[in-house]
Amino acid sequence: AQKVTQAQTEISVVEKEDVTLDCVYETRDTTYYLFWYKQPPSGELVFLIRRNSFDEQNEISGRYSWNFQKSTSSFNFTITASQVVDSAVYFCALSYTGGFKTIFGAGTRLFVKA
Amino acid sequence: NAGVTQTPKFQVLKTGQSMTLQCAQDMNHEYMSWYRQDPGMGLRLIHYSVGAGITDQGEVPNGYNVSRSTTEDFPLRLLSAAPSQTSVYFCASSSPGAGPGYTFGSGTRLTVV
Numbered sequence: 609a610q611k612v613t614q615a616q617t618e619i620s621v622v623e624k625e626d627v628t629l630d631c632v633y634e635t636r637d638t639t640y641y642l643f644w645y646k647q648p649p650s651g652e653l654v655f656l657i658r659r660n661s662f663d664e665q666n667e668i669s670g671r672y673s674w675n676f677q678k679s680t681s682s683f684n685f686t687i688t689a690s691q692v693v694d695s696a697v698y699f700c701a702l703s704y705t706g707g708f709k710t711i712f713g714a715g716t717r718l719f720v721k722a
Numbered sequence: 723n724a725g726v727t728q729t730p731k732f733q734v735l736k737t738g739q740s741m742t743l744q745c746a747q748d749m750n751h752e753y754m755s756w757y758r759q760d761p762g763m764g765l766r767l768i769h770y771s772v773g774a775g776i777t778d779q780g781e782v783p784n785g786y787n788v789s790r791s792t793t794e795d796f797p798l799r800l801l802s803a804a805p806s807q808t809s810v811y812f813c814a815s816s817s818p819g820a821g822p823g824y825t826f827g828s829g830t831r832l833t834v835v
Binding site: 709710 | 755757762763766780812814823825828829
């Protein structure tokens with residue numbers, strides 16, 4: 609079965625703190641894609657990153673970084689020096705069956721206080 | 723580029739009414755999908771399409787129909803609305819050749835009373 613688990617329902621941090629959002633996935637497919645999306649209070653879904661199952665390199669983009677570990681089936685997302693504008697719901701997602709189907713985790717709501 | 727356009731943005735239906743949520747994309751994407759978002763449940767796939775004339779069911783297809791007569795359009799039909807279909811609906815499109823990830827529409831908030 610395919611599954612994405614985001615165990616952290618809500619996280620609250622103070623501005624400038626680092627925060628890591630956890631994502632654990634399950635799939636039998638050997639080829640799959642992992643995603644992170646941001647949903648700010650305005651409601652739109654913003655694509656942040658895609659990783660394929662053959663690329664375990666970690667990635668950094670500004671204050672954002674992602675750690676993909678197949679051994680633990682995890683794809684964690686870290687925000688360094690968080691800012692109030694990072695307050696949003698963050699979704700991890702798994703795409704399988706050649707990318708045709710995608711399932712989402714339940715999301716982690718991040719509050720960053722000034 | 724308009725990206726993915728969803729209409730309407732808000733809709734209130736009475737139980738038993740039918741309606742169509744419209745989705746159009748102008749990026750020539752092959753893949754299009756419909757999701758519903760309910761509190762605490764993330765997004766769940768309703769139906770998806772890998773090209774014109776080809777559709778398939780996702781996790782929660784019951785009560786919904788789709789068709790894909792053109793690459794650009796992927797309407798979602800509610801046959802007989804039920805209160806359980808109160809949700810926010812997102813349409814998405816993607817194409818491996820067009821870059822990573824999905825492009826989402828801005829959503830349709832549907833309330834069934």
